[in-house]
Amino acid sequence: MRIQVVEDILSANERIAIENQRLLDEKGVFAVNLMSSPGAGKTSLILRTIEVVRGKLRVGVVEGDIASRLDADKIEAVGVPVVQINTGGTCHLDANMVRQALEELPLDDIELLLIENVGNLICPTGFALGERLKAMIASTPEGDDKPYKYPGMFAAVDALVINKIDLLPHLDFDVATFRQLVAGLNPEARVFEVSCITREGVEGWGEWLVEITAADGE
Amino acid sequence: MHELAVTQSMLNLALEHAEQAGARHITVINLVIGQMSSIVDDCIQFYFDFVSKGTIAEGAALSFERVASRLRCRGCGEEFVLDGNDWVCPACGALGGEVIAGRELYVDSIEVE
Numbered sequence: 546m547r548i549q550v551v552e553d554i555l556s557a558n559e560r561i562a563i564e565n566q567r568l569l570d571e572k573g574v575f576a577v578n579l580m581s582s583p584g585a586g587k588t589s590l591i592l593r594t595i596e597v598v599r600g601k602l603r604v605g606v607v608e609g610d611i612a613s614r615l616d617a618d619k620i621e622a623v624g625v626p627v628v629q630i631n632t633g634g635t636c637h638l639d640a641n642m643v644r645q646a647l648e649e650l651p652l653d654d655i656e657l658l659l660i661e662n663v664g665n666l667i668c669p670t671g672f673a674l675g676e677r678l679k680a681m682i683a684s685t686p687e688g689d690d691k692p693y694k695y696p697g698m699f700a701a702v703d704a705l706v707i708n709k710i711d712l713l714p715h716l717d718f719d720v721a722t723f724r725q726l727v728a729g730l731n732p733e734a735r736v737f738e739v740s741c742i743t744r745e746g747v748e749g750w751g752e753w754l755v756e757i758t759a760a761d762g763e
Numbered sequence: 764m765h766e767l768a769v770t771q772s773m774l775n776l777a778l779e780h781a782e783q784a785g786a787r788h789i790t791v792i793n794l795v796i797g798q799m800s801s802i803v804d805d806c807i808q809f810y811f812d813f814v815s816k817g818t819i820a821e822g823a824a825l826s827f828e829r830v831a832s833r834l835r836c837r838g839c840g841e842e843f844v845l846d847g848n849d850w851v852c853p854a855c856g857a858l859g860g861e862v863i864a865g866r867e868l869y870v871d872s873i874e875v876e
Contacts, residue, residue: 546876547872550776550780550869551869551871554769556772635765668765671765672765697799697866728859
């Protein structure tokens with residue numbers, strides 16, 4: 546006997562992601578899913594974002610890593626509530642991991658929740674977490690051909706932050722080529738150019754987050 | 764790269780539907796997987812043999828229907844199959860396009876007895 550199923554394999558994750566989003570909406574929390582390859586600067590961007598939005602938004606952070614709580618310690622040191630998720634080898638965060646993290650966060654005191662995904666340009670796109678915004682960080686040393694190699698990620702995000710622009714004089718990364726590739730894959734994506742070291746461009750990114758967080762709450 | 768999570772979810776879905784139908788055994792699981800979903804068939808099969816042990820799906824055959832990645836050009840509207848890394852429209856040469864197929868990842872049907 547044949548039974549029609551026609552159901553998405555990741556529907557269980559989708560269901561939990563929708564529950565997460567409902568909880569976050571109820572608490573007035575705008576969540577951002579931050580994705581990138583390892584070492585592109587997710588934690589650095591989170592720290593810089595906290596500096597920029599401080600006084601305007603109350604921030605919380607979820608740190609996803611395969612192991613360790615090094616990142617969480619850095620966030621804690623600047624006085625922001627943070628929960629570390631150790632995936633124990635899993636290459637991405639899923640909605641269920643985030644649900645458990647949300648239970649440990651003071652959601653009533655948070656307006657902007659930055660969720661740092663596991664460093665990986667493939668798997669995280671398949672797993673919704675309950676976020677309002679998907680953002681990707683691409684760093685200049687990775688090369689300007691990355692949109693070709695990981696089109697799924699570039700096509701899936703709402704915003705793209707090009708980090709480490711202070712290194713441009715030393716690299717053959719062509720910003721115009723890169724932006725052209727991104728526009729082909731995803732013309733809607735907002736693109737920012739920043740350096741977490743010199744802080745160039747970080748303010749523009751932070752201000753934009755403040756704006757969209759406020760607009761979402763209205 | 765996340766084949767274990769995918770395999771586990773796929774198995775749960777198949778078991779759920781089989782149990783609802785009062786089936787004793789799942790013989791075939793028909794999967795539809797888009798070229799863009801970064802899933803490796805052999806890897807799914809490997810994990811499936813492991814996670815299905817002791818369930819009514821143990822020994823079931825997995826059938827993979829692959830869906831090619833298709834794009835629609837944002838310039839001229841031409842629809843074309845993505846060939847390797849070439850995201851260039853064959854009609855007008857514009858770069859990129861909207862993905863209209865290739866992201867599928869679902870259980871189409873199961874065969875039970």
